[in-house]
Amino acid sequence: MATVRLSFSPAPVHVRTARLVGVAVARRAGVAEELLDEVRLAIGEACTRAVALHRQYGLPDLVMVQMSDSDSYTVSVIDRAPIEASVGLAKLPPDELADEALTDEALTTGVGFALLAGFVDDLQVRPVEDGAGTEVRMVWPVSRPPKQR
Amino acid sequence: MELSLATRTVAEHTVLEVGGEVDVYTAPRLRERLVELVDAGARNVVVDLGRVDFLDSTGLGVLVGALKRLRAANGTFGLVCSKEPLLKIFRITALDQVFPIYPSVEAATSATDDRDGGGSAA
Numbered sequence: 001m002a003t004v005r006l007s008f009s010p011a012p013v014h015v016r017t018a019r020l021v022g023v024a025v026a027r028r029a030g031v032a033e034e035l036l037d038e039v040r041l042a043i044g045e046a047c048t049r050a051v052a053l054h055r056q057y058g059l060p061d062l063v064m065v066q067m068s069d070s071d072s073y074t075v076s077v078i079d080r081a082p083i084e085a086s087v088g089l090a091k092l093p094p095d096e097l098a099d100e101a102l103t104d105e106a107l108t109t110g111v112g113f114a115l116l117a118g119f120v121d122d123l124q125v126r127p128v129e130d131g132a133g134t135e136v137r138m139v140w141p142v143s144r145p146p147k148q149r
Numbered sequence: 150m151e152l153s154l155a156t157r158t159v160a161e162h163t164v165l166e167v168g169g170e171v172d173v174y175t176a177p178r179l180r181e182r183l184v185e186l187v188d189a190g191a192r193n194v195v196v197d198l199g200r201v202d203f204l205d206s207t208g209l210g211v212l213v214g215a216l217k218r219l220r221a222a223n224g225t226f227g228l229v230c231s232k233e234p235l236l237k238i239f240r241i242t243a244l245d246q247v248f249p250i251y252p253s254v255e256a257a258t259s260a261t262d263d264r265d266g267g268g269s270a271a
Contacts, residue, residue, distance in 0.1 A: 012174040019203075037234050044205050048173040094243035098217060104210050111242045112206035118241035 003029075003069050007062040010054035015047045018065050022075055029069030030144035038119040039073075039140060045112045046077035046136040052109075053081035053134075072122075073140045080133040151175070153200070154182050160258040163191040168200030171208030179208065183215040192224035195257045204235055209244060216248065227257040 004025050008014035022043035023036055031039060043065070050063040061080040068074045096102060097111075116123060122139035152175035153168035163186055171179055186194060196212065198204070212228065219226040227249040230236060239245040251257035 012172075015173050016170065040203070041205065041238070044172060044203075048205060048207060051173065094246040097242075097244060098213055098220075098247045100217060100221075104214055107213055108206045108210035111209050111244070114242045115206055115238065 004067045006065045006067075008065075010051045010059065010061070010063055012048075012051060014063075015044055015051060018047045018063075018077075019044045022065065022067060025067045025069065026073050026075075026140065029067075029073045030142035031073045031140050032143055035140055039075075042116055042119045042138055043075055043077070045116050046075075046138065049109070049112055049136070050077055050079035050081075052105075053079050057081050069142060071142075073142050075138045077136045077138075078128055078133055080128075080131070082132050083127050083134065152178055154179065156182075156186065159195075159254055162193040162195050162258045164195045164197055164254055164258070166197045166200065170203040171201055171211075172203060172205045173207040176205075176207040176211045180211045180214065183211065184218070187215070187218050187222060187224070192219065192222060193258075194219055194224065195227045195229060195251075195254060197229040197254055197257075198235060199229060199231070201232075201235065204238060206242075209238070209242060213244070213247065227251055227260070229254050229257050 004021065006018060006021055008018060019040050023040045026036060026039045047063060047065065054061060054063065059080055064078040066076045066078070097107065116136070116138075120138045120140075124137040126135055126137070127133070128135050151169050152171060155166045157164050157166070165182065165186065167179065169175070183194070194215065196215070216226045229251050230239070231252045236245070236250070239248065239250060249257075249260065251260060
């Protein structure tokens with residue numbers, strides 16, 4: 001059961017809102033203060049990727065972000081793009097990063113994935129269960145005082 | 150919060166001071182400004198990230214684009230960054246091996262003045 005669920009039209013301007021909400025919920029869930037910058041960046045990257053895919057495929061559907069804080073802080077960013085769009089996720093080697101032949105889009109995608117993989121220890125990218133789309137699922141530990149009896 | 154851009158000249162270098170958040174929404178403005186600078190004849194460009202509090206893959210892509218453009222024009226391109234969270238982003242993406250990154254504007258402008266000198270930026 002999601003604690004907070006946010007849907008937004010696939011426009012770059014809304015990615016910042018998703019980041020702000022994601023960090024606010026993370027703080028309340030008990031994610032360590034020193035991880036919040038990474039949470040902010042990772043949620044931003046996952047949402048940026050979803051927005052880019054929706055725009056690439058001309059999809060007006062909403063991008064969905066689900067945040068849950070049961071035993072850990074879990075954020076799922078769900079797009080509705082065809083599954084094959086996710087195949088291009090790959091970290092680029094340094095000598096290819098500034099290669100003239102690499103398009104801006106390919107560079108940004110590769111760098112975005114490197115950031116996700118680098119900042120999120122528990123990261124899964126998987127097809128959604130119903131229809132087209134991919135879920136990027138990120139999990140962070142929470143530390144909170146033990147519950148009072 | 151919002152992106153801020155200001156240009157000044159230091160030791161024959163064009164220094165673009167960037168502040169605020171560089172993300173998928175604001176990065177196109179940064180790209181436009183860098184293209185304008187190169188089109189106007191700037192060849193030694195330093196981007197000062199000292200007041201940037203958020204930088205994502207789109208912003209990094211814009212910086213790589215500027216590096217390529219200046220390289221093609223026989224120019225130089227350097228970054229000023231001393232904030233650990235931002236430096237970590239460059240390390241994780243391996244872009245610290247692509248960009249010259251300096252701790253201060255002075256270090257950046259003197260290093261690119263004296264590219265054959267072999268001195269350390271830090």
